[in-house]
Amino acid sequence: MTITTERTMTDERVPSPPARLSLTPEGAPPGLLDGAWWPRSRDLFRELPALTDRLDRCWGRITHVTVNPTHWPVIPPKVPVTGHTVHVGWFTDEQDPHKLILLSYSAGRWDLLVIPPETSAASAARLMSAAATPGSLLTASRLMDDEDAIRDATEDRGRESEWDTEGGAEPPPLRHPIGLPTSAQER
Incomplete structure (x- = not known):
């Protein structure tokens, strides 16, 4: 028995939850980033409408977006919002892989740190705060590297604590090994 199914494609988008976004305060000294965006997936077609809905109101109509394809499996040329x-482009060498650039004819350019969707809430909160710091000179990749170092250090401490509580810690070294003389007089 053969079953045939017809695939239907539609340009209609499923409404996304509001974008998780942190922006530098208006009028703040400029920095390398204007804030951070924490998408729920790596699907630009699904995620960009929620982002532009939030940003169009405060920054003016977003017309173009560029990404580095390192973390985006599919980059659609256009996304209906x-x-x-919104026209979507990509750069490999010229653009930080953790950054999204937004362009508006009326208001200019904004650079946002893109926090990977699988990031924990605690890490995302730290990253969102750091990316929205007025006047910061940290790049998107530097912020991600710093957060990776924090996460690794926290995991290492957790493993050491677990090792210690399971009896895996080594006893402190003895000053004078048992059974061996400690000085020439004892020989």
Whole structure:
């Protein structure tokens, strides 16, 4: 028995939850980043509408977005958003892999740290705060490297604590091994 199914494609988008976003305060000294975005997936077609819905209101109509394809499996050339279309481009060598660049004809350019969707809430909160720090000169990749170091150190401490509580800690070294003379007089 053969079953045939017809695939239907549609340009309609499923409504996404509001974008998780942290922005530098308006009027703050400029830095290398204007904030951070924590998407729920690596699907630009699904994630960009929620982001532009939030940003169009405060920054003006977003017309273009660029990404580095390192962390995005599919980069659609255009994404329909509320009331218009956003053109999507990509750069490999010229753009930080952890950064999204947004362009608006009326208001300029913004650079956002992109926090990977699988990031824990605690790490995402630290990253969102750091990326929205006014006047910061840290790049998106530097922020991610710093967060990786924090996560690794926390995991190492957790493993050491677990090792110690399971009896895996070594006893402190003896000052004078038992059975061996400690000085020439004892010989």
